[in-house]
Amino acid sequence: MRGISVTSGDIMIMNSDYKAFKLSDSFINNYKRKRAPFGFNGLGELVYMRTYSRLKPDGKNEMWWETVKRVVEGTFNMQKRHIDSHSLGWNPWKAQHSAQEMYDRIFNMKFLPPGRGLWAMGTPLTEERGLFAALNNCAFVSTENIKDDLAAPFTFLMDASMLGVGVGFDTLGAGKLIVKGPNASRQTETYQIPDTRQGWVESLRLQLESHFLGTAPVEFDYSDIREAGVPIAGFGGVSSGPAPLKDLHDKVDEILGNSAGEPISITAIVDIMNLIGKCVVAGNVRRTAEIVFGEADSQEYLDLKNYEVNPHRAEYGWTSNNSIFAELGMDYTEACERVKLNGEPGFAWLENMQNYSRMNNGPDYKDHRVKGGNPCLEQSLESYELCCLVETFPNNHDSVEDYLKTLKYAYMYAKTVTLGKTHWPETNRVMLRNRRIGCSMSGLAQFISNHGLHELRTWMSTGYDTIQKLDAEYSDWLAVPRSIKTTSIKPSGTVSLLAGATPGMHYPESRYYIRRMRLSINSPLIPALEKAGYSLEPAFGSEDSTLVVGIPVDVGEGIRTASELSLWEQLSLAAFIQKYWADNQVSCTVTFDPATEGDQIAHALDYFQYQLKGISFLPRLDYGAYPQMPYEAIDESTYHDMLASVGRLSFGRIKGEDVVAEKFCDSDVCQI
Numbered sequence: 001m002r003g004i005s006v007t008s009g010d011i012m013i014m015n016s017d018y019k020a021f022k023l024s025d026s027f028i029n030n031y032k033r034k035r036a037p038f039g040f041n042g043l044g045e046l047v048y049m050r051t052y053s054r055l056k057p058d059g060k061n062e063m064w065w066e067t068v069k070r071v072v073e074g075t076f077n078m079q080k081r082h083i084d085s086h087s088l089g090w091n092p093w094k095a096q097h098s099a100q101e102m103y104d105r106i107f108n109m110k111f112l113p114p115g116r117g118l119w120a121m122g123t124p125l126t127e128e129r130g131l132f133a134a135l136n137n138c139a140f141v142s143t144e145n146i147k148d149d150l151a152a153p154f155t156f157l158m159d160a161s162m163l164g165v166g167v168g169f170d171t172l173g174a175g176k177l178i179v180k181g182p183n184a185s186r187q188t189e190t191y192q193i194p195d196t197r198q199g200w201v202e203s204l205r206l207q208l209e210s211h212f213l214g215t216a217p218v219e220f221d222y223s224d225i226r227e228a229g230v231p232i233a234g235f236g237g238v239s240s241g242p243a244p245l246k247d248l249h250d251k252v253d254e255i256l257g258n259s260a261g262e263p264i265s266i267t268a269i270v271d272i273m274n275l276i277g278k279c280v281v282a283g284n285v286r287r288t289a290e291i292v293f294g295e296a297d298s299q300e301y302l303d304l305k306n307y308e309v310n311p312h313r314a315e316y317g318w319t320s321n322n323s324i325f326a327e328l329g330m331d332y333t334e335a336c337e338r339v340k341l342n343g344e345p346g347f348a349w350l351e352n353m354q355n356y357s358r359m360n361n362g363p364d365y366k367d368h369r370v371k372g373g374n375p376c377l378e379q380s381l382e383s384y385e386l387c388c389l390v391e392t393f394p395n396n397h398d399s400v401e402d403y404l405k406t407l408k409y410a411y412m413y414a415k416t417v418t419l420g421k422t423h424w425p426e427t428n429r430v431m432l433r434n435r436r437i438g439c440s441m442s443g444l445a446q447f448i449s450n451h452g453l454h455e456l457r458t459w460m461s462t463g464y465d466t467i468q469k470l471d472a473e474y475s476d477w478l479a480v481p482r483s484i485k486t487t488s489i490k491p492s493g494t495v496s497l498l499a500g501a502t503p504g505m506h507y508p509e510s511r512y513y514i515r516r517m518r519l520s521i522n523s524p525l526i527p528a529l530e531k532a533g534y535s536l537e538p539a540f541g542s543e544d545s546t547l548v549v550g551i552p553v554d555v556g557e558g559i560r561t562a563s564e565l566s567l568w569e570q571l572s573l574a575a576f577i578q579k580y581w582a583d584n585q586v587s588c589t590v591t592f593d594p595a596t597e598g599d600q601i602a603h604a605l606d607y608f609q610y611q612l613k614g615i616s617f618l619p620r621l622d623y624g625a626y627p628q629m630p631y632e633a634i635d636e637s638t639y640h641d642m643l644a645s646v647g648r649l650s651f652g653r654i655k656g657e658d659v660v661a662e663k664f665c666d667s668d669v670c671q672i
Contacts, residue, residue, distance in 0.1 A: 018081070018084075020073070020077055020080075020127075021073055021076040021077045021079075021080050021092075021095065021099070022073060023069055023072060023073060023096070023099055023100065023103060024096060024100075027100050027103075028065065028069060031065040031068075031103075031107060032065055034065070034107070036064040036065075036107065036109075037108055037109055037499075037500075038064075038109075038498060038499075038500070039109075039497065039498065039499050039500015039501065040497060040500050040515070040551065040553045040554075041551055041552060041553065041554075041643060041646075041649075042532070042534075042551055042646075042649035043497055043515050043517075043551040043553060044497050044498040044499065044500055045649060045651065046517060046525065046529070046549070046551065046649070047494050047497045047498055047517070048064060048067075048498055049061065049525055049651050049654060050517065050519065050523075050525065051115070051119075051494055052067060052115065052118040052119055052498075053067060053654070054067070054070075054119070054123065059655055060653060060654070060655045061524075061653075061654040061655060063653070064107065065107065067118060068103055068106045068107050069103070070121065070122035070123070071106065071113055071117060071118060071121045071122055072099050072102050072103045072106065072122075073099070073122055074121040074122025074123070074126060074127065075099075075102070075121060075122075075412075075413055075416050076095055076098075076099050076416075077122070077127065078126075078132075078416050078417070078419050078420060079095070079416050079419070079478075080095070081419075082419045082478060083478070086479060088477075088478070088479060098409075098412070101405075101409060102409040102412065102413070105405075105406050105409050105410075106409075108396075109393060109396060109498060109499035109500075110392070110393060110396050110397060110402075110403075110406045111390060111391060111392040111393065111406050111407075111409065111410040111413075112390070112391050112393075112495050112498060112499060113390055113391075113413055114137050114388070114389050114390060114391065114490075114495065115493075115494060115495050116134065116135055116136065116137055116164060117135055117388075117390075117413070117417070118495070120134045120135055121135060126420070130420075130421075130423075131163065131423070132417070132420025132421060132422055133160065133163050133165060133386060133422040133423065133424070133427070134163045134164060134165070135388060135417045135420060136165055136386035136387060136388050136417065137165065137166065137374065137386075137387055137388060137389045137438075137490075138165060138166040138167065138168070138289070138374030138375055138376070138379060138381075138386070138387050139156075139160050139165050139166070139167045139168070139374065139381065139384070139385065139386045139387070139427075140167065140168040140169065140371065140372040140373060140374060140381035140382070140383060140384075140385060141153045141156050141157060141167060141168075141169050141383050141384055142169070142170050142172060142173075142371045142372065142383035143169060143170055143171065143172055143173030143174075143269055144170065144172035144173055144176075144371070144383070145173070146173030146176050146177045146264070147173075147176050147177050150177075150208065150209055150212050150213070151204070151205045151208035151209050151212065152426075153169060153173070154204060154205075154208055154272055154273065154276065155201050155202075155204055155205045155208075156384060156424065156426075157169060157273055157276055157290070158200070158201050158204055158276045158279075158280070159197065159198075159201045159424075160386075161276065161277060161280040161290075162197045162200065162201070162280055163197070165386065166289030166290065166291075166374060166375040166376075167289070167290060167374075167375070168290070168291040168292070168293065168372050168373055168374050168375055168377075168381065169269075169273055169290070169291075169292055169293070169372070170292065170293040170294070170325075170371065170372055171266045171269050171270060171292065171293070171294045171295070171298075171301060173264065173269060174263070174264060174265055174266040174269060175263040175264070175265075176263070176264070177212060177263065177264045178261070178262070178263055178264075179211055179212065179256050179259040179260055179261070179262060179263070179264050179268075180211065180212065180213060180214030180260070180261070181211055181214060181256070181257065181260035181261070182210045182211060182214065182215065182216065182217035182218070183214045183215060183216060183217070184217065186215070186216035186217070187216060188216060188217045188218070188219055189206075189216045189217070189218050189219075190218075190219050190220070190221055191203055191206055191218055191219075191220055191221065192220075192221040192223070192224060193220055193221065193222055193224060193225060193242075193245070194224060195224050195225045195226050199224075200245055203220055203245065203249070204248070204249075204252070204276070206218045207220075207249060207252055207253070208252070208256075208272075211252075211253075211256040211257075211260075220246075220249060222242035222245070222246060225241065225242040225245070226241070227241050228240055228241030228243070240282060243282075244278075244279045244280075244282035245279060247279065247282070248275050248276065248278075248279040251271075251275050252272055252275065255268050255271050255272060255275075256268065256272075265300070266294060266298060266300050266301050266304075267300060267304065267310070267313075270292055270294075270301075270304055270320070271313065271316075273290060273292065273320065274290065274313070274316045274317060274319040274320055275316055277290045277316070277319035277320065278315075278316040278319050281319070289321075289375035289376070290319055290320035290321070290375060291320055291321045291322075291323060291346075291373070291374070291375040291376075291377065292304075292320045292321075292322050292323070293323050293324070293325050293348055293372050293373075294322070294323075294324055294325070294345075295324065295325060296324040296325065296326055296327065296330060296335060301322075301324070302324075302334075302335070302338065302345065304317060304322060305317050305322060305342070305344060320375075321344070321346060321375060321616070322344050322345050322346070323344075323345050323346035323347060323348050323377070323614070323616070324345045324346070324347060324348070325348055325349075325350050326347040326348060326349050326605075326609065327349075327351070328349065328351055328352075328609055328610065329609075331602075332347075332601070332602040332605045332606065333602050335347075335602075336598075336601040336602040336605070339598075339601055339617050339619075340594050340598040340599075340601070340619065341619075342619070343589075343616065343617045343618040343619055344616075346377065346614065346615065346616035346617070347605065347614065347615050347616070348372070348373060348377065348613070348614040349609060349612065349613055349614065350370070350371075350372075352610075352612070352613045353367060353370050353373070353380040353585070353613045353614070354367050354368050354369075354370050354380075355367075355368075356613070357485065357583035358464070358487075358578065358579060358580065358581070358582065358583045359575075359578050359579050359611055359612075359613075360579040360580065366484055366485070367380050367484060367485065369382045370382055371383045373585065373613075373614060374387055376490060376491050376587040377585055377587055377613075377614040377616070378438060378440070378488040378489055378490045378491070378582075378584060378585050378586065378587035379436070379438055379485075379488055379584050379585060380485065380584055380585055380613065381436070382430050382434070383426075383430075384424060384426040384427045384429075384430055385427065385430040385431060385434065385436065386422065386427060386431060387436055387437070387438055387584075388414050388417040388418065388437055388438065389414070389437075389438040389439075389440055389488065389490050390410045390411075390413050390414040390437070390438070390439055390440065391410075391440050391441075391442050391490065391492060391495055391496065392406055392407065392410050392439065392440065392441055392442070393441075393442055393443045393496075393499050393501050394441055394443065394444070394447045394456075394459055395443040395446040395447040395450060395501065396443070396499060396501070400458065400459050400462060400463075403459060403463065404462065404463060404466050407439065407463050407466055407467055407470070408466075408470055410439050411437070411439055411467050411470050411471070411474070411486070412470075412474065414437035414438065414439060415435070415437060415471070415474055415475075415478070415483065417437075418431060418435045418436075418437065418480070418483070419478070419480070432480075432481075433481060433484075434481075434483070434484040434485075435475070435480060435481055435482065435483040435484065436483055436484050436485050436584070437483050437485070437486055438485075438486070438487065438488035438490065438584050439467060439486055439487050439488070440487075440488055440489050440490045440492070440504070441460075441489060441504070441505075441581065442490075442492045442495075442496040442499070442501045442502065442503055442504050443496065443499070443501030443502050444456065444489075444502070444504065444505045444577075445502040445505070445506070445507045445508065445555075445559055445560070446501065446502055446555065446556050446559060447459075449556065449557075449558040449559050449560070450556075450558070453576070457576075457580050460577070460580040460581040461580050463581070464486075464487055464580070464581055464583075467486050467487060468486070471483050471486060485583045485584045486583060486584075487581050487582050487583050487584060488582045488583075488584035488585055488586070488587070489504050489505050489577055489581065489582055489585075489586040489587055489588075490504055490587050491503055491504045491506065491587040491589070492504045497515075502555055502559070504587060504588075505573060505574065505577060505586065505587075505588060506562070506588075506589070507559070507560060507561060507562045507564075507565055508555045508559060508561055508562065509561060509562050509563070509631060509633060510561055510631075510633030510634070511554065511555055511556070511559050511561065511636075512552070512553070512554055512555075512633070512634050512635060512636055512638070512639040513552075513553050513631050513632055513633050513634055514550040514551065514552060514553070514631070514632040514634055514642070515550070515551050515553050515630065515631060516548050516549065516550045516551075516628055516629065516630050516631075516632070517548070517549055517551070517630075518539055518546050518547070518548055519536075519546065519547050519548075519549065520545065520546060520547075521545055521546060521547050523547075524654050524655055525651060525654060526547065528649060528650060528651045528652065528654075529549055529649070531647075532646050532647045532648060532649040532650070533645055533646040533647050534549050534550070534551065534646055534649070535549070535550060536548065536549050537628075539628065540627040540628050548628050550632075550642075552634070552638075552639050552642040552643050552646075553639075554639060562591050562620075563591075563620065566597065567590050567591075567592040567597050567600060567601065567604060567617075568600075568604060570588065570590045570591070571588075571590060571604055571607075571608045571612070571615070573588075574586045574588040574590075574608075574612060574615065575608055575611035575612055578611060578612055578613065579611070585613045585614050586612070586613075586614075587614075588615055588616070589616045589617065589618050590615060590616070590617050590618070591617075591618050591619075591620050592617060592618075592619060592620065593619075593620055594619045594620075594621070598619070601617065
């Protein structure tokens, strides 16, 4: 096997005879004038307009009812194509009823698809080009078989990142491949890089294989790549020009040139992966995310972010979160000394990931093929596997019975995404077998404050059992395998802001705070903010091209703040959720006081290593206030004064706002 092909065109799926699924006009008319229940005093609506409201062909932006319509119709079209293509019998009446119920529960934010789904589902990206990979949040790829895979792990990460999928990878390929270097005796080959995603990825493949196989040197012609500043259709944003790609090529030549004649090293693998992340980010199209897993006893790996040892990595080492494959019973002391300084490395217990579903029973070994996880570590994943997440909000429900109904449609969305094949054969092979999904919960801090931990346990246990019954029923209907895993807790981010929920299992830094967002000075969203009385000011250091708006937020009465929870309580909550809800994993970043709790981390891991699959830490450090912080804690009086000074925010029909979509885990914790 030489690796996955990335040179073929995108999958084309349109059929002129196909009759697409549509929600009834009479049903949709009921929602056109309804005010969506966006959370946090207009913050949720601002995030939606800035991040997920796509431009329509007429140049106007979607309103919430239109986004939900696009997403629901796209979901049921995926189901319909699958059912029709397998002659399984599509029931249009039943589909219409289910779609209307899904629509209402998304509209009222009882559950939400991931940011990627809000952004891509039902668009030409999926409906016409068949790029279903863009609906998935995150992925993992192992370098363990690099001798056979060669460039494939690197090109997979680049291709997925350019589609907005965050990718985890490991360093197991270190030492397994001799870097031969290009054969200078052969005539140099020129590759004219097409101005496409596939062209960029293919250029990296050719370059890496010339170094790995000792084939002819490759030089690149960048003349077809559009100039910087040109809009990019489909994905949004503007072109960066060829500069980021050229920089990647130059740096890869330098790294592998220095390794010629030697086995590929841990540092070289991570350098190349990190440089790919830097290239994608510098491409000015989207953010991405990376996590790398390495061996706990490798000094070379542990020093990757020690920029005194590796000064060359300071330029791009920030592009990944670095974790170790922790072994049960290991001595955590040395790793935790590093954690006390900057929060890294994180810890992933591969044995627990492979052996357990929820950690409330004995091992079931269902995931024995798992090799790692995604950048926010809420999904156990095999190599080349993707994951689709969906977010539910228990605190937006009045009863467990209502929540169980929501779970049906949240599950249905995620399961439907598994029907979409990708353009990577290795990925399809894994995903068609596993059908892995991640039904998540957010707003848990609010739910616990309002209902208590015992009630959460009831909702989690009952909800998990309900999802297993649904998976048996719908897998049979779709004639596909049951999902190997179904539940997780993602860290969330902007999606939870839409619904007025705290992210995942995390507690807020303050009950009252100012959430600041940056907008172009020409954004069509600004007049509505000004009319409602929100204060806008020039962004610090932006040369008058960007404005900052601050919105007062109250996360709710009785909510404890992150600083009030000890590291032990945070670990206990993560273990509680891993026991009663998550058969995948719980994304948890434990914040701690380095002075009073830093020396307790190793002891805590001794206890919790048998209850968790992954965990990360972040020291609470007082860096001091700086201008226009994204989050600024305020007191109750300041909050009410700010709230009294603004009126009702209404964007109405906006035209021309080019969204900047969150395209993977939807979390500030994970993204570059």
